[in-house]
Amino acid sequence: MSFVIRAATPDDLQAIYEMAKLTGGGFTNLPADRKSLEGKIQRSTDCFARKDDDLSDELFVLVLENTETGEIRGTCQLLTQVGQKWPFYSYRLSTLTQHSAELGRTFRAEILSLVTDLEGSSEVGGLFLHPNERAGGLGMLLARSRYLFIGLHRARFADRILAELRGIIDDAGDSPFWDSIAGRFFGMSFDEADTFNALNGNQFIADLMPKHPVYVAMLSDSARHVLGRPNVSGRAAMRMLENEGFAHENYVDIFDGGPTMTARTDQVHSIRNARNAQVAGLGDGGTTSLVATGRLADFRCAYGKVVDGEEGVTLDPATANVLRVGTGDMVRWIER
Known part of the structure; x- marks a missing residue:
C-alpha cells in the first residue's frame, strides 16, 4: 500500500470534514464545521498559488492520500506567521x-x-491521521513532511x-x-x-x-x-x-x-x-527515507528507498512513480 503527502484541494473537503468529526474536540485547527474547513482549504489554495517568496500570513493544508484507492486518510497544516x-x-x-x-x-x-x-512565529499543526491508519509510520510521514515543505520554501517561514x-x-x-x-x-x-x-x-x-x-x-x-x-x-x-x-x-x-x-x-x-539532490537513476535497495519534491501546489512527499551517490541519489521505481519524478529531477530527502 502506497501513500503520498500532497497539497489539499477543494475536492478534498468532504474527506477532511469526515476526519474532523473524528477528532473528539479541542482541535482548533481542524473544526468539525464544513463552512470553516471550506474557508481554510480555499485560503490554502490561494496561498499555494502565490508565487512571491516573502514572509506573510499564510496557511498551507496538506493531505495524506492512499495512491491505490485515492482515499484521503490524514491531514496536516502549516501556518507561516501566527498572530497577524x-x-x-x-x-x-x-x-x-x-x-x-x-x-x-x-x-x-x-x-x-x-x-x-x-x-510572528510559524506553526505546524492540524495533524490528524485516520484511526484505521495509525500504523506503519504514517503519522511520522505526515508530521515530518511539513519540515521538508518548509525546507523547500524556507523564505516563506519565520x-x-x-x-x-x-x-x-x-x-x-x-x-x-x-x-x-x-x-x-x-x-x-x-x-x-x-x-x-x-x-x-x-x-x-x-x-x-x-x-x-x-x-x-x-x-x-x-x-x-x-x-x-x-x-x-x-x-x-x-x-x-x-x-x-x-x-x-x-x-x-x-x-x-x-x-x-x-x-x-x-x-x-x-x-x-535534509539534503537536496538530483535523481541520478532508478533502482532497488537503499535506505528508507522521506523524499519530497515540487514547489507549492506541486509538492509531494512519500517514504522511499534512497541510495546516496556521488552523482546524486537513486530512488526505487515505486517511489519515483508516486512522486512523479525521474532521472534529472530534484528531490529533498532525509533518512527515516
Missing part, C-alpha cells in the same frame, strides 16, 4: 521569589501570565516555529484548566469556547480574558495536575517534536493548558539535516 489577524495568546509559566526577613522564609510562587510572545499540543480533556469533554480560570469569566463551556474560537477567531479572548497574572496555587487541584501536560493521544506527538529539537519553554494553551513546543526553525532536525 488576531493576537496569538499563550500563558507563560514563571516563578516569583519573595523573601520575608521577619519570618526568615523565602516563598516561590508559580505564576501564569497572559502573553503574545510567540506572535525563524521560530511552534506546535501546540492538546491538553487533557476529561471523559465529559470538559477541560479542568478551562474550568479553573477562563470558564469563570466567559460564561461558556470549554467546548463552546473552543468551537467559537475555531470558527470566529480569538478577539473575544482579548475582550474578556483576565489580564492580571494568575497564581498557580489558586487553581483547582485538577487544573494544576493537567497544567503543561499533553492529552494521552498527544504524548507520541510530543516525543516526535522533542526528537526534532522542539522544547517546552513554559508556554501553555490558554484553553486547555496543553504544552506549546517551540524551536528555532533552522535547528529543527528534519529541516537542518
Whole structure:
C-alpha cells in the first residue's frame, strides 16, 4: 500500500470534514464545521498559488492520500506567521521569589501570565491521521513532511516555529484548566469556547480574558495536575517534536493548558539535516527515507528507498512513480 503527502484541494473537503468529526474536540485547527474547513482549504489554495517568496500570513493544508484507492486518510497544516489577524495568546509559566526577613522564609510562587510572545512565529499543526491508519509510520510521514515543505520554501517561514499540543480533556469533554480560570469569566463551556474560537477567531479572548497574572496555587487541584501536560493521544506527538529539537519553554494553551513546543526553525532536525539532490537513476535497495519534491501546489512527499551517490541519489521505481519524478529531477530527502 502506497501513500503520498500532497497539497489539499477543494475536492478534498468532504474527506477532511469526515476526519474532523473524528477528532473528539479541542482541535482548533481542524473544526468539525464544513463552512470553516471550506474557508481554510480555499485560503490554502490561494496561498499555494502565490508565487512571491516573502514572509506573510499564510496557511498551507496538506493531505495524506492512499495512491491505490485515492482515499484521503490524514491531514496536516502549516501556518507561516501566527498572530497577524488576531493576537496569538499563550500563558507563560514563571516563578516569583519573595523573601520575608521577619519570618526568615523565602516563598516561590508559580505564576501564569497572559502573553503574545510567540506572535510572528510559524506553526505546524492540524495533524490528524485516520484511526484505521495509525500504523506503519504514517503519522511520522505526515508530521515530518511539513519540515521538508518548509525546507523547500524556507523564505516563506519565520525563524521560530511552534506546535501546540492538546491538553487533557476529561471523559465529559470538559477541560479542568478551562474550568479553573477562563470558564469563570466567559460564561461558556470549554467546548463552546473552543468551537467559537475555531470558527470566529480569538478577539473575544482579548475582550474578556483576565489580564492580571494568575497564581498557580489558586487553581483547582485538577487544573494544576493537567497544567503543561499533553492529552494521552498527544504524548507520541510530543516525543516526535522533542526528537526534532522542539522544547517546552513554559508556554501553555490558554484553553486547555496543553504544552506549546517551540524551536528555532533552522535547528529543527528534519529541516537542518535534509539534503537536496538530483535523481541520478532508478533502482532497488537503499535506505528508507522521506523524499519530497515540487514547489507549492506541486509538492509531494512519500517514504522511499534512497541510495546516496556521488552523482546524486537513486530512488526505487515505486517511489519515483508516486512522486512523479525521474532521472534529472530534484528531490529533498532525509533518512527515516
